[in-house]
Amino acid sequence: MTERLDAQLTNPRAERVRRVAGLSRRSARERHGQFLVEGPQGVREAVRHAPAQVRDVYLTPEAAKRHPEIPVEAAAAGRYLHTATPEVLAAMSADAQGVLAVLDADGPTTAATVADLRALHDGAGPRLVAVLAQVADPGNAGTVIRAADAAGADAVVLTGGSVELLNPKVVRSTAGSLFHLPVVTGVSLEEVLGALRGAGSVKAVLAADAAGEWDLDELADRAHSAATGGGAGWDDELAATALVAPELAAPTVWLFGNEAHGLGPAERAACDAVVRVPIHGLAESLNLATAATLCLYASARAQRRETRD
Structure with missing residues (x-):
């Protein structure tokens, strides 16, 4: 499957970056029905076990090389992939470790009854x-x-x-x-x-x-x-x-x-x-x-x- 890959994000002050960073606040999570998954381990498991909830995956080029399974599996699931500079990832989250994903809150594990x-x-x-x-x-x-x-x-x-x-x-x-x-x-x-x-x-x-x-x-x-x-x-x-x-x-x-x-x-x-x-x-x-x-x-x-x- 062809990767759904945008051009590299380079502006830490871009509206998309601010919107993703805003999901650190509960009010924004509830308003948009989305949440953050930070770091390679969490993103990897989200892509593997809850791909339908994953909206966007963000990686630095270096992180994509260190964790090649994440972009490969995300692309295979038809998820949107974005490469970004380290400065952009840091502006989105101080805990991203070069890998970040935005997920829908309504899913089989996170909205169980x-x-x-x-x-x-x-x-x-x-x-x-x-x-x-x-x-x-x-x-x-x-x-x-x-x-x-x-x-x-x-x-x-x-x-x-x-x-x-x-x-x-x-x-x-x-x-x-x-x-x-x-x-x-x-x-x-x-x-x-x-x-x-x-x-x-x-x-x-x-x-x-x-x-x-x-x-x-x-x-x-x-x-x-x-x-x-x-x-x-x-x-x-x-x-x-x-x-x-x-x-x-x-x-x-x-x-x-x-x-x-x-x-x-x-x-x-x-x-x-x-x-x-x-x-x-x-x-x-x-x-x-x-x-x-x-x-x-x-x-x-x-x-x-x-x-x-």
Whole structure:
């Protein structure tokens, strides 16, 4: 396919450059229904996994040589390609690293709905979902999306009051994972949990909190013992206390709270159990995204083991 290639852009003060740079502001993103993807990794994944959303790709000649797959794949998808001087790319974004794309906001991952989650796995629903409740830090939100993707989770949900999904720092922090799995935004915790529980697709809703009554390491050990035929001692001990241990291998929603305030009483009450990530050293606490990564991987490992066994 012939490349849709304009002449090189050389004027950092051109109207097109100002318009692209303006997408760093939420008001401009909402007005135009577009957002920025900055850097080669994010642009590469957008072109590969969400080509219909890509409107324009901008590269310096040097970046086009370093990352030849981006212009080749963008051209094959019929996207508009523009070469530009380093000064133009810098005027568009200080974080472009010589590669930038403008995308439509309305796409299968960036405009997903709760109904889309219920339709996963041929209607069986998701097995692993990360829900961020009023998480405000864009770096944390993007990193959790990246971690959920790496762990093989089915989706991420950002409840109302959370950081905007298309904030440039969120998009950068996902490192392209934004285009690999659906991300639902702007819904209430009650709505998403009600829909998934009502469909019977989710068997456990677990809150991650430093004051949780369950230890993540112990739950992971229990999941391993159950998969290998052990665990009788655990079950006898729990029977004596009338407690029911969360099953990491079950289809699960993990709930992660605001960085400063954590989870409120109502959010904790909406969960089946509250789980803490143990601190074995002298660290006072874990970063939200780090704790979320550990929780998601613990569930993913238990679920894979159950599937294999």
